[in-house]
Amino acid sequence: MRPTRRPPARRRTAVLATVPVAVAALLGATAPAAPCGPGAPGAGDPYFPLSGNGGYDVRHYDLTLRYESASRRLDGTAVLTARATRRLTRFDLDLTGLKVTRLTVDGAAARFTRDGQELVVTPSRAPARGRLFRVAVTYHGTPKPVTDPDGSADGWIPTDDGAFVAGEPQGAMTWFPADGHPRDKASYDFTITVPRGLTAVANGVPLGRRTAHGHTTFRWRETRPMAAYLATATIGDFQVERYTTRDGVRVYNAVDPREARAAAPVLKKLPSVLEWESRLFGPYPFRAAGSIVDHAPDAGYALETQTRPLYDSAPDLATLVHESAHQWFGDSVSLTAWKDIWLNEGFATYAEWLYSEQHGGPSAQRTFDSLYARPASDALWAYPPGDPGGPGHLFGTPVYARGAMALHALRRAVGDPEFFRVLRAWTAGHRDGHGTTAQFARLAEQKSGKQLNGLFRTWLFTPGKPDSTANPPLSPRPSARVDP
Structure with a gap:
């Protein structure tokens, strides 16, 4: 993620007082603050206690969406294939602002209730530990972004011709039911229907499009594991460019015509940027790449949506380099806890x-x-x-x-x-x-x-400005352990 306009910055933060904490705790504590039990409403992250859920691991999301840009209504069906990590008599999904009309677990109707951002599911038959199970959720409504603790918005952000869909850190739940913490990564299929003339862009590779009865349906697939906040279904009036790099990476660029002239010279450098980063960081980790350049003046930032970074306006070269580097650092290698x-x-x-x-x-x-x-x-x-x-x-x-x-x-x-x-x-x-x-x-x-x-x-x-002489001399050591 990177701010695209200064001021204001991407994230407007107040300067709070900081206090020293034990380095042993900071360097060594990798587990969540509390264990996740069956049906836990959160993954245990102290920064976002209700983000994610306990008791299962999502393996795949199959999202079928229909968006009417004029009314801003979203109709969706999400099918989650997950493995129970313990016997689940109850479990939660993250979902906010949308009405659920039907929910099944392994084809059988399940009871559900709403508790803030939690969709609480009670299956008629509890999935056993280690077993794959399937949850299907049908829902609709007018999706809206969430406001983060720093005052910025993320999630489904409406635009004048569609939606700018950027989910970091907690916005995935504004448009599909999810295990929303980045510790739970999964593969994705997207089927997105929009009014004819608009384009719907998601992650991974395009699988085709079909137009009928005044609407066009776009299909996308991301086979590599992906955190929910990196998923997108951005919709708008886009000019599309497609090609394959000499390394075999399939590139798909979608650019709002209002941003096309400014974006063109920067997007032209994408293949060379990816080649340069591959030499430094290792092979590019995905089959697909590209950019979504929207005209979304209310967003104020770019996001490293997996395989296809999302820009709220024509990016400069530094921003392109930044979001492309995230494909290694943040997307392929993801956070275990938000403090990192x-x-x-x-x-x-x-x-x-x-x-x-x-x-x-x-x-x-x-x-x-x-x-x-x-x-x-x-x-x-x-x-x-x-x-x-x-x-x-x-x-x-x-x-x-x-x-x-x-x-x-x-x-x-x-x-x-x-x-x-x-x-x-x-x-x-x-x-x-x-x-x-x-x-x-x-x-x-x-x-x-x-x-x-x-x-x-x-x-x-260490809080405050480091002393220029603070680092002790470095010497070889046989052990790789990091001591407090």
């Missing part, structure tokens, strides 16, 4: 620095130095990026810029060969899965043979 958001945003921001350095712009060192020159009172030092302190700080300057500074400090400490070896090992070892800050720190020590405790403590978990 720097693993997404710090890495994508550092990709911008590297691109500048290698394409005639300021070096990463120069960018680091200019940031470090900011006074201790600057918002850059308001809170440590390794645990921002709450959901209102997820998308603030420290997460992006100081997170990137942490990576540059690591690069200086271990040298370029080891640094890029760490990045490639990270994306390869956690592909299609999840990662934590503790795991990344351990990997950096393993690959470099250096003790990096002080570096990560200073740049990720």
Whole structure:
């Protein structure tokens, strides 16, 4: 994610006081605050206690949607195939603002109630632990975005010709029932019907389109695991461009005509950007790529929707590099807990620095130095990026810029060969899965043979501006363990 206009920033955050916390807890605590029992209404993330659910793991979503742009009515049927992680006499789905008219579990009608954003399901026959089961939910209504703790909107955001659908961090529940925490990733099929003349764009590869009775139906499929917040079903009047890169990646660009002229020279660089990032970070992790460039002035940000980043207006090159880097850092390798958001945003921001350095712009060192020159009172030092302190700080300057500074400090400490070896090992070892800050720190020590405790403590978990002499000398060590 990246702001596309300044001001205002993507996420407008208040500067709250921060207090020191034990580095042992920050580096070592990877489990949720509380275990998830059968039917738990949340996945245990302290930043978003009701995000996600307990007792099952979704394997696949099959979403059939019909959207009438004039009335802004959405009709949907979502079929979720999931595996029970324990016997489920009751379970929850995340869904808000839409009316459910029918719900079945394995074809049998199930009782359901609503409790805020929770759709509480009581099946007539409880799925046994380890068993695959299927939930079908039919629903309709006028979807609206949710307002996040920092005041920004995400989810189904209406536009003058359709919808800008961007779900980070909790907006998926505004348009389909989901296990909404990024710890539960699944494959997706989309069937989206819209008025003739509009285009519906989702993730993965297009499977075809059909027009009849004044409407066009678009089908999409994403076979790689995807967090719910990365799903999109953006609708609008789009000019479409399709081609295949020399690496065999299928590109699909959808651009609002009002943004086409400004977007064209930047989108033209997408194949070369992906090739460059593949050399640095490892092979591109998906079969498909592309861009959705909408005209959505009320959004104010871009999002790394999987395989096809979403832009609220024509992006600049830095934004394209940022959102493309997220395909490795955030999409393929996803968060385990929202407090580790720097693993997404710090890495994508550092990709911008590297691109500048290698394409005639300021070096990463120069960018680091200019940031470090900011006074201790600057918002850059308001809170440590390794645990921002709450959901209102997820998308603030420290997460992006100081997170990137942490990576540059690591690069200086271990040298370029080891640094890029760490990045490639990270994306390869956690592909299609999840990662934590503790795991990344351990990997950096393993690959470099250096003790990096002080570096990560200073740049990720110490409140305030780091002292330029705070890092102790680095020395080889046989153990890869990260101590508190």
